[in-house]
Amino acid sequence: MRLLKTPASRLLALLLALTLPPLAVIAQTAAPAAPFSAQYRVLRDGDAIGQATLSLSRASSGVYVFSNVTRGSAGLAALLGLDVSESSRFRWHDDAVQDLGYRYHMQSAFKSITRSTAFDWSSHMITVHNGRSQQHYAAVPGTVDRNLAVLMLALHVAAGARGTVVLPVAMPDRVSQQHYAIATAPVAVRVPAGAYQAYAVQRSDADNGLRAWFAPPLLAPVRMEQRDGKGTVYLLELEHAPQ
Numbered sequence: 001m002r003l004l005k006t007p008a009s010r011l012l013a014l015l016l017a018l019t020l021p022p023l024a025v026i027a028q029t030a031a032p033a034a035p036f037s038a039q040y041r042v043l044r045d046g047d048a049i050g051q052a053t054l055s056l057s058r059a060s061s062g063v064y065v066f067s068n069v070t071r072g073s074a075g076l077a078a079l080l081g082l083d084v085s086e087s088s089r090f091r092w093h094d095d096a097v098q099d100l101g102y103r104y105h106m107q108s109a110f111k112s113i114t115r116s117t118a119f120d121w122s123s124h125m126i127t128v129h130n131g132r133s134q135q136h137y138a139a140v141p142g143t144v145d146r147n148l149a150v151l152m153l154a155l156h157v158a159a160g161a162r163g164t165v166v167l168p169v170a171m172p173d174r175v176s177q178q179h180y181a182i183a184t185a186p187v188a189v190r191v192p193a194g195a196y197q198a199y200a201v202q203r204s205d206a207d208n209g210l211r212a213w214f215a216p217p218l219l220a221p222v223r224m225e226q227r228d229g230k231g232t233v234y235l236l237e238l239e240h241a242p243q
Contacts, residue, residue, distance in 0.1 A: 033219055035056050035057050035058055036056050036220055037054075037055040037243055038053065038055070038220035038240070039240040040052040040224075041239050042070060043237070051239075052068065052069065054220055054221075059089065063100065064090055064092075065089055066087070066088045066147065067085065067087040068084075069085045083107045084104075084106045084107075085104075086105075088101070088144075090144075097152060097155070099143065101119060102116060102145035103116045104116070115130050116129045117170050119139060119170075124139045125137070125138060126138070126139045126170050128170070130172060135173050137173065143168040144167065144168070150221065150224075151219065152167055153167075153214065157199050157216055158216040158219060162183070165179075167180070179204045179205040181201070182199055183200040186198055189222055191239075193238040193240055196213075196218075196222045198213035199213065199214050199215075199216075211225040220242040
C-alpha cells in the first residue's frame with residue numbers, strides 16, 4: 001500500500017499497521033470467543049494523539065465482527081479530523097476462524113479512502129477492491145486479513161501457543177506468510193487500565209513489525225507498539241478494561 005508522504009500519512013500508517021500483523025497457523029478453539037469492547041489511548045513518541053476502540057461482536061447467522069476504530073483527538077490528527085475504521089467479518093468453521101471479508105475506511109479533512117477484501121472459500125479465491133481497481137489471487141487455508149490477525153494473535157496466546165507462529169495474511173496482491181515470536185513467560189505491563197501479566201508478541205520477519213502484549217484470558221491486547229522506518233514510535237495503551 002502506498003502512503004502519502006506527509007506527517008498525517010505516518011499516523012495513518014500506524015492505524016493501518018495496528019491491524020496489519022498476521023500468522024499462518026489457524027487458531028483452534030473449542031467455542032467462539034465472548035464479545036468485548038476495549039478502549040485505548042493512542043500516542044506518537046509519547047504524545048497523545050487520539051483514542052481507539054477494539055471490539056468483537058456477534059452478528060446474525062453465526063457471523064462475528066472484529067473492528068478497530070481510531071479517531072484523532074489531539075495534534076495534527078485532530079486538525080485533520082482523522083477517522084479510521086476497519087472491520088472484519090468471520091465465522092467459526094470446523095473449530096477454526098474463517099475470514100469472510102474486510103473493510104477499511106479512512107476519512108480526513110482532505111481525503112477519503114475505502115478498501116475491501118472478499119474471501120470466497122468455495123473457490124478459494126480472494127478479491128481485493130482498491131478504489132477503482134481489483135486484484136484476484138488464490139487463498140491459502142487459514143488466510144486472514146490484517147485486522148483480524150490481531151485477534152488471531154490473541155487466540156494463539158490464550159490457547160497456550162509459545163515460540164514462533166506463522167499466519168497467512170491477505171495483502172493487496174498476494175498472501176503473505178508472516179512470522180511472530182510469542183514469549184515463553186509473561187512480564188509485568190502497566191497501562192492506564194491497570195497492571196497486567198502479559199505475554200509479548202513480536203513480528204520476527206520485519207524490522208518495523210508490530211509488538212503487542214496479551215494478558216490471557218483477555219483477547220484485547222493491553223498494549224501495542226509500532227515503529228515506522230524513521231524511528232517514530234506509535235503506541236496503543238489500554239485505558240479501560242474490556243467489557
